Amino acid sequence: MLMKYTSSESPSRKPRLTESIDSPESGILDERVLVLVFESLKWDIHALSKTASVNRRLFGLAKRLLWRKLCVHHAPRMMSTLIEAGRIMGGWHALAKLLFFCGGCESTRHFKLSHHWPGHFVKSTRFSKTSGRSFLSGRCTGDVLYVTDPCEHVTKGGEQYDVGIYRGVFRGFMKSRTREMLISRQVDFEAGVRCPYCGARVWSMTAARMIPRRSAARRLGSSDNALEYFVCLNGHMHGTCWLVRLSSDDEEGEDSENGPYDYENGNGRML
Ligand SMILES: [Zn+2]
Ligand SMILES: [Zn+2]
Numbered sequence: 001m002l003m004k005y006t007s008s009e010s011p012s013r014k015p016r017l018t019e020s021i022d023s024p025e026s027g028i029l030d031e032r033v034l035v036l037v038f039e040s041l042k043w044d045i046h047a048l049s050k051t052a053s054v055n056r057r058l059f060g061l062a063k064r065l066l067w068r069k070l071c072v073h074h075a076p077r078m079m080s081t082l083i084e085a086g087r088i089m090g091g092w093h094a095l096a097k098l099l100f101f102c103g104g105c106e107s108t109r110h111f112k113l114s115h116h117w118p119g120h121f122v123k124s125t126r127f128s129k130t131s132g133r134s135f136l137s138g139r140c141t142g143d144v145l146y147v148t149d150p151c152e153h154v155t156k157g158g159e160q161y162d163v164g165i166y167r168g169v170f171r172g173f174m175k176s177r178t179r180e181m182l183i184s185r186q187v188d189f190e191a192g193v194r195c196p197y198c199g200a201r202v203w204s205m206t207a208a209r210m211i212p213r214r215s216a217a218r219r220l221g222s223s224d225n226a227l228e229y230f231v232c233l234n235g236h237m238h239g240t241c242w243l244v245r246l247s248s249d250d251e252e253g254e255d256s257e258n259g260p261y262d263y264e265n266g267n268g269r270m271l
Contacts, residue, residue: 031061035069043073045100045121052093067092074099078127078146085144085172090198090234098167098236099125102151103196105165105240110206111228113240117153117163119196125149132168134219135229135237137210140178144171145237150220152243161242164220166229167197173235182208182231195232202230205239217241 034051041047048070052062071092072079082088088095106116125148132145150164170176187208189201205211206228216227222241229239 031065034061034066038066038069039073043070045070045096048096063091063093067096070096071099075127081129081144082169082171085175089173090195090200090232090236094195094198094234094236095169098169098197099127101196102165103167103238105153105163108193108204108228108240109190110204111240113163114155114159117165122151127168131219134212134215135168136178137181137212140176140181140210143176143178145169145178146171147219147237150222150241150243161223161226161244164222164241164243166220166239166241168237170231170235170237173231176235178210178231179235181210190230193230195230195234195236196238197236198232198234200233200236202232205229205231 038044038048048062048066052059052066068088082095100121102120102122104117104119105111105113107113127146127148129144129146131149132147133141135147136143136145145168147168148166150166153163153165155162170178173179182203185208187203190204190207193202193204194200195202211227211229213225213227216229217223217225220227220241221243223244227239227241229237231237
């Protein structure tokens with residue numbers, strides 16, 4: 001006989017299905033079921049956020065499995081490139097937020113604004129590593145950085161420019177030339193600014209003198225010197241710029257690595 005049963009644990013004991021109903025651990029009998037549910041919801045970030053906040057067990061399952069699946073579903077090529085470099089720094093939850101959340105902006109040391117814009121979810125975003133190259137300084141062009149187009153925030157009160165807010169992520173930031181340079185130049189972390197995605201401390205790339213202003217401004221449709229961006233300890237990037245109001249006749253037909261990530265079933269609306 002391979003298995004022994006104590007007097008209280010007979011072979012006829014009822015399965016855990018029924019006993020778990022009133023247990024605090026109740027809920028998921030099989031995580032594959034939950035994966036199927038989220039597949040049917042097209043990996044809606046709001047549904048997953050709510051699910052992960054139900055209890056500790058679901059939070060743990062999301063952290064271990066579901067956030068990664070959400071990211072891979074929405075940006076498969078970008079994720080396979082990021083995964084190649086090893087562990088996802090800052091976690092999958094932060095990366096999922098980066099995919100769908102414009103972090104807003106407020107005045108910083110090198111970029112002054114008359115008021116601040118709160119962050120907001122976006123329905124679709126285009127990330128491009130071709131765009132990312134425009135934000136890497138000359139000695140760091142071997143790094144891989146994905147960057148979005150700027151999210152346009154219209155200014156009020158007759159200001160000449162609108163504000164553009166953009167975000168991105170490095171592949172394998174720990175081994176990147178950008179990080180190496182930030183450390184070798186002994187750039188201080190920027191006081192009062194945190195990464196909107198993982199909460200880590202950030203470097204100002206203006207303070208580090210590592211912004212290739214001409215190429216970055218051209219990519220964003222901004223004017224020279226009217227931009228700033230930060231990179232966090234985990235390799236997330238977020239930034240702001242003044243956008244020139246043009247008729248945009250000269251928009252380039254850029255390649256896109258993974259976009260746009262449109263929700264198709266109406267689940268992508270903002271909460
Ligand atoms: Zn925005
Ligand atoms: Zn971060």
